[in-house]
Amino acid sequence: MPYGWQFRDEDVFIPSQRAHRLNIFGMIDQNNRYEGFSTQESITADKVADFLDRLSFRIKKDTFVVLDNACVHRGKLIAELRPIWEKRGLFLFFLPPYSPHLNIAETLWRILKGKWLRPADYVSADSLFHATNRALAAVGDELVINFVHAA
Template structure:
């Protein structure tokens, strides 16, 4: 009777556990087939799986946006024909907190970025569609005076009319810029301001995204020195070892 009492529950629970296991497998297969079905459905109706962009809350005025977009396209054509140089400028920063959303990891491997506050490397950079890069880095704040000094020195070495595309940040619209623009234009350096709320028109945004998400590795955040080296090396290698295809990376 003891054996019968012990064995009876096993006969009752065995099929139940088997049924539950089979149910789990079936549910997993259903989920996989449903996922493939929805993927196929969206593809058939013309949808694509793409990166979700960040956009400002505000929207540009339609008339201003259309006008600026048309003028920017004209500059792009002139640059493509070699008549002018066209750079896209912007500010960004790298900090020791890290920006690496995803990375390859082996099973059992603990990949992490040390969480630390403190150091921040600020960048002002300009890039064209041929991956020519000009800029500077500093551990101090990026000010209108620093950017104006950089552009002033650039205006003295350019060899053809050069246009720099900028957003409407306050440091680009201050008194020192207003005073120096006539001087720069006499030297052949011109500023082109994007319409408000239009960062997607500035290819420098693509540069910052790839720099932080691809070229700087998790291991580079181990120390401040390694982070500085990796950042400056990547920016220096633009156009020679590192390239961005802005048509596909936008």
């Protein structure tokens, strides 16, 4: 829930469960073209490298992928594959530390959680996984983000 309220002397709590997880690795451009995957497992450097490798075969022109400084983005495997991807026209650009405001994918995650997913989608892990994947599949078609840059 993006917000809530309570009476002054009332204790409010929401029990949480750690039984399930949903991790997403995704990218979006300012034209609402989304690429990514979701998993119930941890996102590892192997998964990221596999995704970027597949992407490098599909691109038709030089493409820059903006990454934050997560350890799975900065690992040995990514560094080893980077020259191969650059020969295919896929270039990695790393954001400065502590700068999520420069990453437009953060806007996607904020809107996904705050607008596109409903409270009812959180009833079960299955409904959350389904609603999340349904929303991500609709990005660019039925669901769009208006990325506005004011200079």
